[in-house]
């Protein structure tokens with residue numbers, strides 16, 4: 001049998017045959033969402049302050065292994081502010097994988113810093129520590145305790161590990177590189193709420209981290225994000241900056257710097273509170289789905305189901321297939337066949353340095369990222385796929 005046909009049938013075996021179209025990832029509402037939203041409307045607390053904002057911040061922090069959380073309008077804004085409070089300035093460079101969603105690079109650009117793209121690892125799909133070390137040895141030097149790009153003269157202020165589709169970056173290996181190349185670590189934990197690296201929650205593995213609650217993420221507030229950190233001073237600064245930098249006063253409008261209106265409305269936070277109450281169930285359902293795919297795809301030689309390495313636990317946000325190198329050329333045919341059959345599937349992102357606005361950004365040799373770009377795809381990953389409907393809450 002044709003391999004695309006074989007794969008299609010195996011996927012159908014997991015997701016069922018009832019639906020004509022199966023999306024990549026749908027939001028799920030099986031808890032108190034309706035109740036808490038109605039409460040916002042009944043009490044009038046729908047906008048930028050309210051008790052759900054405070055409650056949601058505390059829960060997001062706790063579920064990220066951090067003491068503090070500041071919720072904002074979206075994950076991109078969270079990333080920008082996490083970088084600012086971690087000490088990244090306009091004109092600095094920030095190391096990040098070329099294989100990421102565009103928001104990682106955009107958030108950096110929004111604050112006037114420069115994305116500097118590095119290679120990815122086969123075992124995590126995230127930043128490759130060894131390739132990073134080799135690149136830094138080629139282009140950087142340490143001056144007065146700071147890493148500087150010799151080619152551009154700019155300070156390399158931070159590295160942004162992004163936990164791809166929920167799989168944690170190998171932080172021990174990354175931190176081993178940073179012993180010789182001092183810089184801040186800011187996590188792009190947009191996709192990895194609930195994932196752990198050696199028992200530690202993603203979001204708590206650097207100076208600060210950004211989480212996203214966009215509609216396609218593992219839990220959603222419609223749109224939203226959070227900055228999480230264990231550093232109280234950074235959290236206070238993040239809150240201040242994202243709330244127009246207004247000084248507390250009963251009536252006066254006093255602002256002490258150019259802040260942002262990045263606040264998350266209480267309405268969205270209410271949705272988030274209800275969503276986080278279901279995070280454990282959600283993670284269990286994601287694991288169930290992953291295991292079902294693992295069973296169904298066993299023995300298929302043309303593609304491998306990607307899994308997190310030993311020591312890491314992924315939240316299994318998006319189920320990921322890696323084509324065997326000999327079948328990289330079949331990717332587009334496969335995507336066509338799956339999508340035509342109503343099984344929504346997508347390639348991984350186009351590498352950042354191919355996008356017009358990032359073509360001239362500094363970058364490392366990206367051989368592994370280019371290889372992965374050609375071979376990685378996602379298949380339907382909604383938490384309750386193939387499970388009894390409403391087996392939810």
Ligand SMILES: *Cc1c(COP(=O)(O)O)cnc(C)c1O
Nearest residue numbers: 074075076101103104190212214
């Ligand atoms: C979703 C996402 C973000 C930020 O998302 P928003 O849509 O702005 O909430 C940032 N980085 C990555 C890798 C993402 O997947």
